[in-house]
Amino acid sequence: MDWPDTVGVVGGGVVGLATAYSVAARARAARSTPATSVTVYERDEPGAGSTTRAGCGLRTFYTTRTNVRLAQAGLRFWRRTEQTLGVDVNFRENGYCFLTDDGDTVAELDRQVRRQRAYGGPAFACTPEAVDRVPGLHAEHYRRAVVAPAAGVADPELMVEALLAGCEREGVTVRTETPVTDLDRVDDGVRVGTPEGTETVDRLVNAAGGWAPRVAAMLGDDLPVEPRRRRIAVLDADAPAGLPLTVDLDSGVYFLPGPDGRLLAGGHFSATPTVDPDAALTRERDPDYERDLLDRARRCAAVFDGTTVAESWTGMYAMTDSRVPIVERVDGVVHAAGFSGHGIMQAPGAGQVAADLVAGRRPSLASAAELARDRPTVAPDIQF
Ligand SMILES: Cc1cc2nc3c(=O)[nH]c(=O)nc-3n(C[C@H](O)[C@H](O)[C@H](O)COP(=O)(O)OP(=O)(O)OC[C@H]3O[C@@H](n4cnc5c(N)ncnc54)[C@H](O)[C@@H]3O)c2cc1C
Structure with missing residues (x-):
């Protein structure tokens, strides 16, 4: 070499x-x-x-082998930083939970569970009623849940x-x-x-x-x-203990526990154009987005009832x-x-x-x- x-x-x-x-x-x-x-x-x-x-979720549930392999290496690394680098990154192995009510997405998720297992990542499909770590989940809105337990959240x-x-x-x-x-x-x-x-x-x-x-x-x-702008919000509520990163694949909303234990929620709900990266990052609030976000989150789980957004900001997804x-x-x-x-x-x-x-x-x-x-x-x- x-x-x-x-x-x-x-x-x-x-x-x-x-x-x-x-x-x-x-x-x-x-x-x-x-x-x-x-x-x-x-x-x-x-x-x-x-x-x-x-938001800082760490998953290995992807459709392409390359993304799985990169993420598996990441998960191994981030779990051990206290031993290897002397800094605990507050990794919590809460898992991921994907939800859908869409027939095609159910079939696709079931295929992905099989593929994920072949790639060496644990994942299983269950009824939404069987998900016990998302308090107040409106299971009646979904047909399928997929849980990927070897995943979690950390502090960027x-x-x-x-x-x-x-x-x-x-x-x-x-x-x-x-x-x-x-x-x-x-x-x-x-x-x-x-x-x-x-x-x-x-x-x-x-x-x-x-x-x-x-x-x-x-x-x-x-x-x-292509850089695209993405927003995330901190809510004025604590995340329930052990909450997985939860995604409603139909509405696009996701939520997870933040580094300080508060509830974070994000997602993008319409097509977003490529942005000028110098103008993409802001801590200015966006009331329309926040209202939409809360509506979608409340439809997913009762944990959002009565919550408001404390702050929100944007970053970029650099897309291929x-x-x-x-x-x-x-x-x-x-x-x-x-x-x-x-x-x-x-x-x-x-x-x-x-x-x-x-x-x-x-x-x-x-x-x-x-x-x-x-x-x-x-x-x-x-x-x-
Ligand atoms: C709302 C939101 C939620 C996200 N959630 C997750 C998640 O749950 N899990 C996950 O894995 N990822 C998540 N991401 C994506 C993740 O943040 C990015 O993929 C990751 O941070 C990309 O890292 P990077 O080092 O490539 O880019 P950046 O962190 O943007 O770093 C690029 C750096 O380059 C510097 N730079 C640019 N131009 C120059 C120059 N000419 N000279 C010198 N320096 C320069 C910039 O200042 C910047 O610090 C999320 C992103 C957003 C916005």
Whole structure:
């Protein structure tokens, strides 16, 4: 394996930090000489993009094998950060619960349960009446529930803290408030321009989330990733103990326990256009959205009766057609983008794949062909 001397990572969200950590840790383990120097360029603070705006559910219930494998690696990683990195990310294994009343979706979910088991993830279908961890569930509105018990929720701020601890231990330099403004391919690597000047790295990783297409465009590359705005709300109510991340697949509403134990709810209820990433993140409230959200949530479970929204904000889903991310190398540049609504759970696995690509190695965790942008078309994976 050929570990380069210098690696630059654009973006200090969960994907960039997980990749930087993975590259540095694996290069050290391989005793690369001289030691590989890894720098993260973050235009704001670590996690300031979509990462700390996420609801933060961790599931492995997907339709594509690639998404399952990335998420399984993520689940393994996030469960153990206290032992490995000294930071407990408040992982609670509450599971996921999918609900539907739609005949076609029932059939599809039943197929997915079988597939999920074949992929090694436990899941079972039951009647909505049998779901006992969603207090006040209006079971009469649904025909089928699917429960995926090996899944849970965690705290995205602590996840950033954990990855920063790992990066520090591995000697990664994290440069905050350092936007990358120019990129040029040069003979010996990629020249990186920031307001502080230019420097050349042997390999560059584009982990800029919703901004990844802009970073790719600096190199003349057209990355098929579309940033879409997504909103989530904190309610003025505590989440019931053990509440799974619960999704009404018909109405699109989902809810889960937040990091501080309060109830979080989100979902998107109409087609959303591609956004300018610089204008996508806001903490301004949206009363129409919040009203719609509460109506849908109350139809799902009585736990929302009498609740109001305490705050809401937006982040981005960086979408691909299939909802499978793109992790591919184009010459000296590795793109790790398009994580849609599952970047937090997939970041540790994606970081491993990106590290393999940085080193010029075939990824062992997932198929490089299925993570490349020109992969065969597959139906969009489950997304809410
Ligand atoms: C409401 C909501 C709920 C979600 N729920 C979940 C969930 O339950 N589970 C889950 O796994 N995921 C969830 N997600 C998705 C998850 O947040 C993203 O997939 C994940 O955070 C993507 O991480 P990232 O590192 O790719 O992007 P980001 O966190 O956006 O990081 C990209 C970073 O790049 C930096 N950057 C951009 N351009 C430049 C530049 N030119 N120079 C330097 N730095 C730059 C940005 O400042 C930013 O910090 C949710 C997202 C939202 C919005």
